[in-house]
Amino acid sequence: MTINGKAYIAGAYEHPTRLATDKSVSQLHAEVAAGALEDAGLSFKDVDGYFTAKAPGMGPVSMVEYLGLKPRHLDSTEIGGSSYIAHVSHAAQAIAEGKCNVALITLAGRPKAEGMAVVKGDFKGPENDFEIPYRPVVPNLYALSAMRHMYEFGTTSEQLAWIRVAASHHASHNPNAVMRDKVTVEDVVNSPLIADPLHRLDSCVISDGGGALVVVSPEIARSLKRPLVKVRGAGEALKHMDGGRPDMTSSGAVRSGADAFAEAGVTPQDIKCAMIYDSFTITVLISLEDLGFCKKGEGGKFVSDGNLISGVGKLPFNTDGGGLCNNHPANRGGITKVIEAVRQLRGEAHPAVQVPNCDLALAHGTGGWVSTRHGSATLIMERE
Amino acid sequence: MNMDIDASKIPSPGVEPDTAEFWAAANDGVLKIGSCNSCGEPHFYPRAICPRCGSLDVGLKEAKGTGTIYTYSVFRRTSEPYALAWVSLDEGVGMMTNIINCDLDEIRIGQEVEVVFRPSESGQAVPMFQPRGGR
Numbered sequence: 170m171t172i173n174g175k176a177y178i179a180g181a182y183e184h185p186t187r188l189a190t191d192k193s194v195s196q197l198h199a200e201v202a203a204g205a206l207e208d209a210g211l212s213f214k215d216v217d218g219y220f221t222a223k224a225p226g227m228g229p230v231s232m233v234e235y236l237g238l239k240p241r242h243l244d245s246t247e248i249g250g251s252s253y254i255a256h257v258s259h260a261a262q263a264i265a266e267g268k269c270n271v272a273l274i275t276l277a278g279r280p281k282a283e284g285m286a287v288v289k290g291d292f293k294g295p296e297n298d299f300e301i302p303y304r305p306v307v308p309n310l311y312a313l314s315a316m317r318h319m320y321e322f323g324t325t326s327e328q329l330a331w332i333r334v335a336a337s338h339h340a341s342h343n344p345n346a347v348m349r350d351k352v353t354v355e356d357v358v359n360s361p362l363i364a365d366p367l368h369r370l371d372s373c374v375i376s377d378g379g380g381a382l383v384v385v386s387p388e389i390a391r392s393l394k395r396p397l398v399k400v401r402g403a404g405e406a407l408k409h410m411d412g413g414r415p416d417m418t419s420s421g422a423v424r425s426g427a428d429a430f431a432e433a434g435v436t437p438q439d440i441k442c443a444m445i446y447d448s449f450t451i452t453v454l455i456s457l458e459d460l461g462f463c464k465k466g467e468g469g470k471f472v473s474d475g476n477l478i479s480g481v482g483k484l485p486f487n488t489d490g491g492g493l494c495n496n497h498p499a500n501r502g503g504i505t506k507v508i509e510a511v512r513q514l515r516g517e518a519h520p521a522v523q524v525p526n527c528d529l530a531l532a533h534g535t536g537g538w539v540s541t542r543h544g545s546a547t548l549i550m551e552r553e
Numbered sequence: 554m555n556m557d558i559d560a561s562k563i564p565s566p567g568v569e570p571d572t573a574e575f576w577a578a579a580n581d582g583v584l585k586i587g588s589c590n591s592c593g594e595p596h597f598y599p600r601a602i603c604p605r606c607g608s609l610d611v612g613l614k615e616a617k618g619t620g621t622i623y624t625y626s627v628f629r630r631t632s633e634p635y636a637l638a639w640v641s642l643d644e645g646v647g648m649m650t651n652i653i654n655c656d657l658d659e660i661r662i663g664q665e666v667e668v669v670f671r672p673s674e675s676g677q678a679v680p681m682f683q684p685r686g687g688r
């Protein structure tokens with residue numbers, strides 16, 4: 170069965186807060202849920218499917234009660250920041266099978282308020298004992314991929330910096346963005362090294378907040394007053410170390426991207442804008458290659474000279490400023506990629522970054538660590 | 554700077570029933586890797602199943618303790634920078650590690666390294682690597 174055309178994204182909402190000292194995480198879930206449902210023109214009583222990953226308490230068991238929902242379909246797939254992109258796909262599958270008609274997806278968190286700026290590997294997996302003695306933290310795990318990519322393909326810090334430069338151009342138009350100043354390649358490469366070869370400005374922001382999406386059946390979508398954003402295709406994958414034989418310059422996007430394009434029946438050349446999970450600049454570069462926007466190893470050249478800047482380059486990316494400059498709620502984001510893609514497809518992005526005739530957009534998430542192990546989810550959406 | 558590493562800096566691994574033999578060998582100064590009795594392929598990290606073929610008939614075999622640096626990163630946002638790395642062992646699988654006993658700015662991908670053991674906080678020895686041929 171395909172999900173192509175079987176579901177629509179009717180509601181999308183990104184919380185405007187970036188520092189939520191005055192709100193609980195559950196409260197943030199409630200506020201983003203209300204925002205997305207209002208955006209769709211629906212209410213809590215219409216929701217019959219609920220999707221979340223990491224959430225207070227026992228995930229959906231706690232959140233469904235807090236929100237007062239009575240869903241007949243549930244999904245708590247947890248693949249880090251890529252979860253929420255996979256949730257859209259799973260919601261479309263459930264809707265196509267008649268398991269629900271109105272699916273609500275929520276993400277919220279407040280790492281900034283809670284002082285969780287440095288995320289350590291507190292996931293007690295079987296791999297943990299063979300890694301924690303060496304003090305992997307998030308930046309040096311991503312840096313392992315960046316270092317190897319530079320070695321294999323000659324990628325440079327200046328090329329990676331162009332990704333941040335593009336994000337900063339977009340963020341300068343977003344009043345909610347954490348970092349709104351445009352930066353130059355020199356600013357990025359001259360910012361302090363955090364984990365060689367990644368600099369401070371190669372890294373995403375720490376922010377509180379969240380977002381929500383409402384995915385509905387075609388019949389319900391057509392009954393609402395919002396522009397129609399159709400789910401065209403999706404893919405997911407889990408990339409890991411393969412028993413000690415890792416390839417740290419490629420990602421799960423190789424599989425998730427190929428599956429999504431095949432289901433949608435389109436190619437990377439058809440995509441008008443791409444929202445790519447951007448924990449670090451290297452995450453974007455590797456994703457773009459693996460999704461097929463350029464050949465493996467040519468990502469550095471592809472992202473250079475403003476090619477990712479809306480109105481300037483061929484592939485506008487993260488037109489809200491992305492995780493690098495705008496928002497990285499709960500240290501994962503993911504959902505913000507779909508939200509900005511929906512804004513673009515509706516023609517509701519900021520006029521300075523709106524892509525003309527944006528009828529086909531892609532959202533892609535990497536959840537975990539690009540070098541060692543991560544979930545990967547790709548979603549292709551079309552304005553009908 | 555010639556960086557060795559202080560035990561107080563090394564978080565101790567947990568020891569599980571399916572990894573106890575690995576950690577006991579480490580305390581004896583021996584690096585072992587997972588080995589499958591069905592397909593013959595090595596794997597790392599050691600576990601109760603072969604990730605190559607799914608067989609539960611697995612054991613450990615002694616590794617030579619030599620390999621090359623596949624990738625690394627020096628973490629700078631700390632008072633004592635350290636090098637996280639992935640070392641490809643000569644047996645064909647690799648492992649996460651730290652590169653020690655060398656100038657952190659001289660570490661290179663492709664460099665030949667050899668295992669050394671350092672005590673972690675609890676006293677449990679953990680394998681680390683240094684450039685081959687001594688310091």
Ligand SMILES: [Zn+2]
Pocket residue numbers: 589590591592593594603604605606607608
């Ligand atoms: Zn086997």
